[in-house]
Amino acid sequence: MDRDKILLTPGPLTTTLRTKLAMLRDWGSWDSDFKLITAKVCQQLLRIINGDDSHVVVPLQGSGTFSVEAAVASLVPRDGHILVLDNGAYCKRAAKLSQMMGRRCTTLSFPEDQAVCPETLEKALQANQSISHVILVHCETGAGVLNPLEAVAQQCERYNKGLIVDAMSSFAALPIDAQKIRFDALIAASGKCLEGVPGMGFVFIRSAVLKDCEGQSQSLAMDLYDQFNYMKQTGQWRFTPPTHVLVALAEAMDQFEEEGGQPARLKRYQSNCKALITGMARLGFQSFLEPSIQAPIIVSFHAPAEACYDFQAFYAACRARGFILYPGKLTQLETFRVGCIGAIDAMEIEQALQAIALAMQDLGLLSGAPAAHLRPN
């Protein structure tokens, strides 16, 4: 049957029909109705981080990575020095885009199965005083690690460094209170935990640093200061906005508030994550991370040890039953990933576990257990 598949991925993810139905209209980007939607979305976004009076939010066309690049381009002076706390693929991407645009960039590496360490950061800040900005990926979905945002923010505040947070996969699910956590910029996107469709990102900027952003970007399209200023003056986006994506996000945010906001969303995702890891363990699968650093966003599982396992075949067998898994993204070990986010709850997770069990039968896989040395003691 031609039914929508359930996306167990870190985005694009499964959205509600209500969210998608919002896209059945066309909007003039210059029109007052559309300006009101832009303004309302911005207000709602700021409320989520408790930043109404202290921060601004700047929406930007493109994928989340475009917004990360825009944040670096707009916030870091051309002679700035960035320290990237690196424990995965998205950290490496942040370092790469910083280097490409000509900013000085140093990476501080951590193992991809561990959270970044605030004490190590402190030593690096003491040893290298030219550092002006630190980049942290809050939830590094390469493995699924939750990094210690609060402790990192404290170090940055203590040493007076700008903090840029890639909160792509955590924002709206994990608590982030801008009155308690000091950051200069924090980035997320429409198609993640807000459960909108992909096509735009947004950057929260602390108002106190906004004026310093003027003229800093070497990219017109990614100049967040210019984007903010134009929007403030006219209510419009500088360049054609993804109108349907924005109205879908507005509709998704209404549902987010109706559900109970961030605490309710976190609870649902935690419940999804727990059901997933427990159910997978029953099938023999071993998750990659220690529970203490596992974000309830996406789970990396070790590839099964049995020779009949092949990710492509396993993926296809799950897909045939209506569930889309995600490949692993670790450099050393073979893994695959299963997302917990999107408009899904316990029912979809149970169905997914059943699909995975049947997929194992297709492959002749008796157990999901990884090679012996990867199993816990």
Place this chain on the structure above:
Amino acid sequence: MDRDKILLTPGPLTTTLRTKLAMLRDWGSWDSDFKLITAKVCQQLLRIINGDDSHVVVPLQGSGTFSVEAAVASLVPRDGHILVLDNGAYCKRAAKLSQMMGRRCTTLSFPEDQAVCPETLEKALQANQSISHVILVHCETGAGVLNPLEAVAQQCERYNKGLIVDAMSSFAALPIDAQKIRFDALIAASGKCLEGVPGMGFVFIRSAVLKDCEGQSQSLAMDLYDQFNYMKQTGQWRFTPPTHVLVALAEAMDQFEEEGGQPARLKRYQSNCKALITGMARLGFQSFLEPSIQAPIIVSFHAPAEACYDFQAFYAACRARGFILYPGKLTQLETFRVGCIGAIDAMEIEQALQAIALAMQDLGLLSGAPAAHLRPN
């Protein structure tokens, strides 16, 4: 009544319900079904310019301006020298983004009510041999001027300069045959004459110059070489694609082909444009451009001379009747613009003219005629 308004704007524009209905599904960006859609869209795009064997096309997240910036960043060497043929707002934008990214940039200015002049370009190329690339906006929608792409391309070929064409508002409506017109890059977007929804652009690149683009961009997100290479190797977009926007574009392109492709689309837009200008003339309105350089995309009309005219009030009165007009974008004269593009035909134009006539009554406007010195002899 809460009905969709008709967008008489240069984009976002009115799309068909069939196009919008395609967005009622969620797609995994890593999944084979989605890869097939990306591949099919690229093939169909290349066919429109007759570039299957000689060109590649690189889709890019974001608005059309993002793709223009990406084309400049990826094609023009860091020590390149760009000449922008400037007769309007979008030309100035291309010059600005070139300068911001650090490329040397010279502008050759023409009046905004005239097409750019190939002979003047030739003299500039003779006088300034360091120029490596020329940027032309094919249809400058600031006023609505159609610029002479073929003659400009001939000069660029003759003097062996790279030509970058912003064909945002002309592609798929006006004929562009890559076998007859030599360009290095040509840029358009989803939400224009293909009648998709906004959220992505695409850049045609002549295969012969593609390899020279490697490592040229100072932006990761806008690196078209990297985007192309990754897509070629994996079938996927490098970063999260706007999945719903792409499937809407795919659906819109099927309708484009069913309608009869570019010739049929041009015919419909020409018919819209003619009906609009004729009908507006009956109401006294005077179009800004000479008919010979008026592209059938968007028409600038002089503001009426009568004191009771006010654009905001006029806009609101048309809007109340279901039609969205567009403000003028000229530096010296007061105008307003009315688009001819989108999923509209003679019926919508007639209804729009009726709405405009009624809006005039609301304002107490007896005639749309401009000040006497702006009227034709």
